[in-house]
Amino acid sequence: MIRRAFLALALGGTSLMTSHAMADAYPVKPLRVVVPYATGGGSDIVARALGEKLSKKLGQPIIVDNKAGASGIIGTDAVAKAAPDGYTLLVTITQSVLTNQFLYNRLPYDPRKDLTLVNVIADAPLVLVTTPSLPVRSVKELADYGRAHKGKVSYASWGVGSYPHLAGAYFSKVTHGEMVHVPYKGEAPMLQDLLGGQVQWAVASVLSAKPYIQSGKLKAIAVTGTQRSQVLPDLPTFAEAGMDDNAFKVLGWIGLLAPVGTPAPVVARLDEEVRALIQTQDMQARFSALGLRPVGSTPAQSQAIFAREWPVWKTLVAESGAKLD
Known part of the structure; x- marks a missing residue:
């Protein structure tokens, strides 16, 4: 029994040494x-x-x-x-x-x-932005506006299945707004049409949207995630704005x-x-x-x-x- 215990200890020690040796030796090639x-x-x-x-x-x-x-x-x-x-x-x-x-x-x-x-x-948190002409200043007001104008409010995304699409579809469904999804091939064309007023709101990357928010060409409403963005610290999260869904925390x-x-x-x-x-x-x-x-x-x-x-x-x-x- 003592011999078996000693052998087990020895093998365990060897395994431990092998693990350390493996970490120390790695990597040996590109x-x-x-x-x-x-x-x-x-x-x-x-x-x-x-x-x-x-x-x-x-x-x-x-x-x-x-x-x-x-x-x-x-x-x-x-x-x-x-x-x-x-x-x-x-x-x-x-x-x-x-x-x-x-x-x-x-x-x-x-x-x-x-x-x-x-x-x-x-x-990376994303930011909900709207055209300046859309008469909303909060997540609640966007939800109310969508319900009051069913089927007439459009949101953009940078492609089918992208987070802006999924978040927009979820927002439309839970607020009963029947909003229209307009997909684009990339964020740049999405933002260009948003700036031009062809669509009314979108969820965009903070980095891409920030210059337009600062210049007043887009209106920022809220950010995704569980904490405020360091880049746009004055904006509330969706949860702070009253929409505490996990869909906007990821x-x-x-x-x-x-x-x-x-x-x-x-x-x-x-x-x-x-x-x-x-x-x-x-x-x-x-x-x-x-x-x-x-x-x-x-x-x-x-x-x-x-x-x-x-x-x-x-x-x-x-x-x-x-x-x-």
Whole structure:
């Protein structure tokens, strides 16, 4: 019995030493960070900014690989099917690992079974904006106006299935406004038509909308999330404005993910280095310039965020009726 106990202790110690050794040795070759969207977007900029500094910390090159297409599905699937060794990682937005599950009837991957969240790097509140001519100044007044003008109020989005679409459809349904959805191919054309008065309101990124809010060309009503935006601190959240629905508390985020089965010591090393970088003044300034709020959550915290938001996105898509092929 003593011999068995001694052997178990020895094996446990060996396992512990192996884990530490694995973390210390990692990485021994270049890392590939897949971004499932085109260059120039938020996830791409974040991946390259982090990759540049993380490369120095890890002592290995980090190659950012843009595998765009099919609303993020192609690149996300490539990582989901990659070897779980810590050398192929994913930096992406919520759409490819959350929203797509409910928008598409079939996906080649299951984010809950094939991927693990290492770190929620940053998130971004959105802002509800209207044309100046729309006679509303609050969320309640927009709801009242919609009910009084059923079928005559339009809201814009930067695409079917995007958060502005889902949030707008949900708002229309719960306020019984029967508002009309007008989708665009991107945020820029959406804002141009909003400025031109072709549509009456939208949920937009704070960074893109801020110049128009400051110039008076758009009227800001409220922000999403559970806390006020540092960029627009005078604006209430939807909850503060009287709409305490989870639909307006979720935020789009940019996360670092790895294939399921990636060794825990490797995940821990990546998380430790990324969180340290997120806390630096330089990275904080870069995120702020993009309209992002630095987060840097641990793997456990990140996975809790994912689990908490999963049913919210499922409900939002179901309420909107949105489907993509």
